[in-house]
Amino acid sequence: MSQDDPKTLVSTGxxxxxxxxxxxxxxxxxxYLPDAGRDPRAEYDAAHIPGARFFDMDDISDQRSDLPHMAPPVEKFMSRLRAMGVGDGHQVVVYDGAGLFSAARVWWLFRLMGQDNIAVLDGGLPKWQAEGREVEDMPPVVRDRHMTVRRQNSLVKDVTQVSAASKLQDTEIIDARSAARFRGDAPEPREGLRAGHIPGSKNVHYASLLNDDGTMKDPDALRRVFEDAGVDLSKPAITTCGSGVTAAILSLAMERMGKTDHALYDGSWSEWGMFPGLPIETGPVATGDT
Structure with a gap:
């Protein structure tokens, strides 16, 4: 697969x-996580790639849910994107201010809504600015554009489906959190959550899929990271993390590798860690601590 693929990842060039x-x-x-002390909207207003619209992940979500930024209802997604002037026939490129972090979540969300003409900007705004490329502080001129949405339910899993996968061990559950959080050695950033991981899951910290400059590793290197973590890539996969954001980086990486039988657990640890009736594992495991 070439570096530039307008359905997964494109370069700044x-x-x-x-x-x-x-x-x-x-x-x-x-x-950003609350402890980052960064205001994404204020940063966008100060400097963004020319023509960029701001995608508010917390607003374009299912706010009926107590869980953070869950995938929105189809109608809400359509109306918000139409108001942003994004619709049928558009090639979308999404980026973030961390390099490659939350943009992957929006890539997955578009895919969930049946839109596949979307790519993540490899290295994001930091790489764009490091190369001295143009930014602006002007809002774009927006014209409404209809978007046809066909939700792809196979790309998302709920707690019942993940629980079944954990018991049957017929699907790889891959956790993007840090090794310390996965083992239960570090506290969760969200109050009230237990520490540990879903039984039988493997740990691939999302940062292990990235190069030092925040770009994604090439497909062969990505495959090695998953295999070194004990992931059986012949099985279907479910990605998970703290709240469904960095799990999408794993999903994007697998798509880059040509693996298409993956889905994302939208509730992730924010849901699983909240309910005492759901089993957890803690401590080191034989494979998967990356």
Whole structure:
């Protein structure tokens, strides 16, 4: 697979070359954990890639749920994107201010909604700015555009499905959190959650899939990371993390590798760790501590 694939990942050079394309739409999907002390909307207002719209992941979510930024209802997704001027026939490129972090979640969300003409900007805004490329502080001119949505339910799993996969061991459950959180040695950033991991799951910390400059490793290197963590890539996969954000980095990596039988556990540890009736494992495991 080439570096530039408008359905998964594109380089800063590719985006610069296509920046003036009439059917290109760029989304700034920056989002940070509360302890990062960063305001993504304020950063967007100060400087963004020319023409970028701000995608508010917490707003474009299912706010009926007590869990953070769960996938929104189809109607809400359609209306929000239409108001942003993003719709049918557009090639979308999504980036974030961390390099490659929350943008993957929005890539997965578009895929969930049946939109596959979307790619993540490899290295994100930090790489774009490090290369001295143009940014602006002006809001884009937006014209409504209809979007046809066909939700792909196979790309998302709920707690019941994940519990069944954990018991049957017929699917690899892959956790993107740090090894310390996976083992239960470090406290969860969200109050009230137990520490540990879903029984039988494997640990692939999302950062292990990235190069030092925040870009994603090549497909062969990605495959080695998963295999070194004890993941059987011949099985279907479910990705999980703290709240369904970095799990999408694992999903994007598998898609880059050509593995398409993967889904994301949207509730992730925010849900599993909350309910005392769900089993957990702690401590080191034979494989998977990356």
């Amino acid at each position: 590719w985006l610069a070359q296509h920046l003036k394309d009439p059917d290109l739409r760029i989304l700034d999907a920056s989002w």
